[in-house]
Amino acid sequence: MNDILVLGGTGTTGRRVARRLTARGHRVRTAARTGGDHRLDLDDPAGWAPALDRVTALYLVEPELRPRTDRRERLPLLVDHAVAAGVRRLVLLSAHGVGEADDSHPLKAAERAVRDSGVDWTILRPGWFAQNFSETFWRPAVLAGVLAFPAGDGRTAFVDAEDIAEVAATALTEDGDRHAGQAYQLTGPRAIGFDEAAALIAAATGRALRHQDVTAEEFVAAATAHGTPAEAARRLAGLLTDIREGRGAEVSDGVERALGRPARSFEEHVTRAAAAGCWTPAV
Numbered sequence: 001m002n003d004i005l006v007l008g009g010t011g012t013t014g015r016r017v018a019r020r021l022t023a024r025g026h027r028v029r030t031a032a033r034t035g036g037d038h039r040l041d042l043d044d045p046a047g048w049a050p051a052l053d054r055v056t057a058l059y060l061v062e063p064e065l066r067p068r069t070d071r072r073e074r075l076p077l078l079v080d081h082a083v084a085a086g087v088r089r090l091v092l093l094s095a096h097g098v099g100e101a102d103d104s105h106p107l108k109a110a111e112r113a114v115r116d117s118g119v120d121w122t123i124l125r126p127g128w129f130a131q132n133f134s135e136t137f138w139r140p141a142v143l144a145g146v147l148a149f150p151a152g153d154g155r156t157a158f159v160d161a162e163d164i165a166e167v168a169a170t171a172l173t174e175d176g177d178r179h180a181g182q183a184y185q186l187t188g189p190r191a192i193g194f195d196e197a198a199a200l201i202a203a204a205t206g207r208a209l210r211h212q213d214v215t216a217e218e219f220v221a222a223a224t225a226h227g228t229p230a231e232a233a234r235r236l237a238g239l240l241t242d243i244r245e246g247r248g249a250e251v252s253d254g255v256e257r258a259l260g261r262p263a264r265s266f267e268e269h270v271t272r273a274a275a276a277g278c279w280t281p282a283v
Contacts (some may be wrong), residue, residue, distance in 0.1 A: 016165030
């Protein structure tokens with residue numbers, strides 16, 4: 001049997017991809033800078049060979065979305081190494097809007113490398129993750145009771161990471177070429193604002209939660225005061241401001257095209273996350 005390597009195998013999508021592949025009977029290895037079956041540092045190509053040994057399909061994730069001016073982009077170099085090692089199928093986790101972005105976008109070079117790799121490829125371009133509220137960087141704000149974001153009345157179609165992982169696992173393993181050469185835009189089934197998101201979470205958890213509109217400058221100041229690097233805070237503020245200005249409200253059919261079923265709703269995610277205790281503070 002051949003192996004499937006899941007990069008970022010301890011992350012939001014990677015661990016879900018690995019779990020699905022394992023449940024389907026595939027031989028799966030995970031790789032991450034810390035944790036996973038293999039330690040894989042994207043800044044150290046000398047250590048990539050063991051992780052790529054006997055791998056024929058690869059899930060690619062770039063955990064650092066910042067321009068890199070000091071050296072070649074990391075994922076294109078990894079794609080070259082992977083294809084040379086025998087990988088014949090690539091699935092890249094990209095992001096919403098990369099297809100229309102200029103060459104300065106950190107994932108533009110990764111998409112180009114995948115497309116030019118000479119092997120089967122699929123690109124996933126998800127919007128904002130629903131799990132941002134329940135697992136990652138917005139969870140502390142939910143627990144604090146205030147989502148202070150510069151998003152105004154803007155709306156976006158939050159996508160469930162479970163859907164992203166299911167599309168990825170299918171593209172990595174499904175026989176035939178149905179997913180080869182596809183760039184799937186992945187969103188939830190409808191766009192909602194942060195006021196509605198807060199109301200849905202509050203109703204499901206019984207916790208008081210509201211959305212407070214703030215300026216981008218206020219958001220950056222608060223984020224950096226809580227330890228977020230300034231560059232990352234400014235980038236996140238810009239993305240949230242995009243929502244305010246009406247960008248990212250589009251609903252796509254990527255999940256349905258890939259899986260033959262509708263995307264999961266934000267309400268489904270909130271119900272599942274509340275039942276799992278995702279918003280229960282640690283004692």
